[in-house]
Amino acid sequence: MNAPLIVDGLNKRYGDLVALRDMTFHVDPGEIFGFVGSNGAGKSTTMRIILGVLSADAGEVRLGNRPIDLDLRRRIGYMPEERGLYPKMKVGEQLTFLAKLHGMDTAEAEESVRRWTDRLGVGSRYDDNVADLSLGNQQRVQLAAALVHDPEVLVLDEPFSGLDPVAVDVMSDVLKEKAAEGIPVIFSSHQLDLVQRLCDRVGIVTRGEMRALGTVDALRSRDGITLEVTGPRADVAWADALPGVREAAYGETIRLLVDPDVVDDQQILAAALDHGPVHRFTTSTPSLTDMFREVVSA
Incomplete structure (x- = not known):
């Protein structure tokens, strides 16, 4: 059974700079949550703490009642804002390697990689190096990396950045499909028209604080x-x-x-x-x- 992603009272400082102050929200199973704010507002910091890339000074992140640990992190699909693909590695080889890091065996990983690269329109580039792909296709491969291990939670930092309209539609459909499967989906974006169209609820962050939180209609x-x-x-x-x-x-x-x-x-x-x-x-x-x-x- 899918569980909610709960961000509970996160605080984070860098010296005198307050990066997060009592950041609190949740994402229910089957919900698409839009996380929006200006550059430097605290969105990426929050997502990195969810994934354990950064540690919080206070507060915690839970999946249901269970604090996020190494085992649970392997069940999260994460797309970082700074894309993390290996440019000189082939698409299929790289995605298979990443799926195996999440606990899949070779056969499962290869089948999932074929399925997701075809679904995202980069199946024909399976044996190409990532560096040889357009930025839009690299973005599709990065999304495949977040999905290939069949995650129980999706955390995506600026997933629509640099995509053409066709790729935006493909990615939007994937997010809606994963939500329909009961997966909590959170993504950040500066493209507020997409957030308005896709999201069930939205959180607006300013200077490390959640300033507005609710359904799109209620906020508007x-x-x-x-x-x-x-x-x-x-x-x-x-x-x-x-x-x-x-x-x-x-x-x-x-x-x-x-x-x-x-x-x-x-x-x-x-x-x-x-x-x-x-x-x-x-x-x-x-x-x-x-x-x-x-x-x-x-």
């Missing part, structure tokens, strides 16, 4: 959603006292910032119609990119 609407109404009179504050309306700006187009958990849009529409014909009535929610900028600037 946490400060309210905007209703735009065109047509009714703008010289009467007809919306100010309506339930769920936080702010109202009157003009040619009337903009209302509303609480999505309280507001009744039909009540607002009826009130608008009492003050003139309604030519347009639309709802807009900030994108994850807008939300990210707001959190980081704050």
